Amino acid sequence: MRHPEYQYLDLMDRVLTSGDERVDRTGVGTRSVFGAMVRFDLSGGQVPILTTKRVYWKTAVKEMLWFLTGGTNIQPLLRENVRIWSDWPLAAYRRESGEDISQEAFEARIVADDAFAAKWGELGPVYGKQWRRWMGADGQEYDQIATLVQTLRENPSSRRMLFHGWNVAELGGMALPPCHMVYQYHVTSDGRLNCLMFQRSVDLLLGAPFNYVGAVALQLMLAQQAGLTPGEFIWAGGDVHLYLNHLDQAREQMSRAPRTFPTMQLARKPDSIDGYKIEDFVVDGYAPHAAIKADVAV
Template sequence: MESTMSAASDHYEQQYLELMERIWLGGSERVDRTGIGTRSVFGAMLRFNLADGAMPLITTKRVFWKTATRELLWFLTGDTNIRPLVLQGVKIWNEWPHARYVEETGEEIALDDFVQRIADDEDFAARWGDLGPVYGKQWVDWPTYQPVAGGLFRKGRGINQVAEVVESLQKNPGSRRHIVEGWNVAELNRMALPPCHKTYQFHVADGRLNGLLYQRSCDVALGLPFNLWSAALLQRMLAQQAGLEPGEFVWMGGDTHLYLNHEHLIREQLTREPVGQPRLDILRQPPTIFDYRIEDFEVRDYTPHGAIKAPVAV
């Protein structure tokens, strides 16, 4: 495939498109966990300025930013069951519990029918809708254990990493420990999917909050547009809660890949020109970072190209 990129642009999205092209044209072709196959590079970086309401919202295809926002707000509740997402029409996590249900029961139920049962039946959802201790559980309730007699341990009070970061940003902004970590080694085998966007770190300089996200694994075509939005949004929310202005958002990827069955998406997207400079307004400041609602966020000047559908690798 020859390069389809247009002339270089200073639009913030150009670096995303250049990463996509570099992976597709020069990435190492590999067999992956899903069996689909990828082209992959190791180690990538993107940088975005969040001043004046700017956000890294991809415009060369429509990104459903409200869906990504609802997922982030769900993470902040610490919930790990898909039912609250299903009831909001958010489909991001449906495939994993569906696959587990089919494997364990042998019932070849269609995905849409499974999701409808999750919505209609709380008991069914409690049994089959849980994802294990994924992102939100680690973010706001990282487990601790206290020693008791006989060399045994009992579960202690969970650690709310997000709340601790807000407090540390307010009281000790110069700290190098403003970190939210999702990679709990002891609980990985209980998770539907080990965390891909695993480590967040924040940095205060000159009254501005900078943020960094490290992803161990990144699906550039489908996942990364959501990851960029969600991480930048979390940074904006933290900045508001800490009384800081948003600064730079840095994204870093480990295994950064494109799935081979996404070729149609990649080819189409690389022919498109970025358009516009969307802005995010946060309409109120709630009492805590855990009290935001979807109605608190408004995006202006977002007129993207159309969506491009592609299958999710489970």
């Protein structure tokens, strides 16, 4: 049986060889294809933490746990040594203050100074706000995650088990509109929880590997909370692209042979979806190739 990671590598090859090259929002330029899908079977315990380069899976899980808090400020992330959201507020601070501050100094100030963090660490109403505190036209806040957990427990045959982050009225206030924007769930008759995640825009080299891990970590949490077992994780991409300054790195990754996927398990069952911590995620058997460095396009 062909290693499931080849789905990702084949998609990377497709983008490299037949992608449409154009200027993008960041000015870096991309090579992209429109419309793609990959599927991973989680039922045996293995999870798609890619092996053709090291993926810092704890960072991806910490980000997902932060989303679940409903938070929109990078200070808690930085205190967990997660720096993947710093670029956007740092760019805003440099632009508005005129100060040519280093990323390290900016992050240190965010961590140490609550007032500074409150002003400059905000990302606007991004993922967690929409997932946990969607503001309806009726003035009510809606917790999409809590509703999902309840439905999984009480009406698992529902075709309405989903949440999304594309709140049109609040897009303008977001540092970055949601890329992984819709998560839909499906429960089989024998109690397996499947997830389909649609990502409108994906940085294939840097973003997709993180997004796979975060979505699967959430799927495991939801399955445990609802008394189900993990089934399939299906990822669908809209604009799937490689930045033009990532092409050499992509070729390097494609030259490597996939290794056995690791397993991920939950060490305990918290009382609610809000009770998980990074220590609850146990990954065994992860022996990837070396990390591949690349710059984030902002």
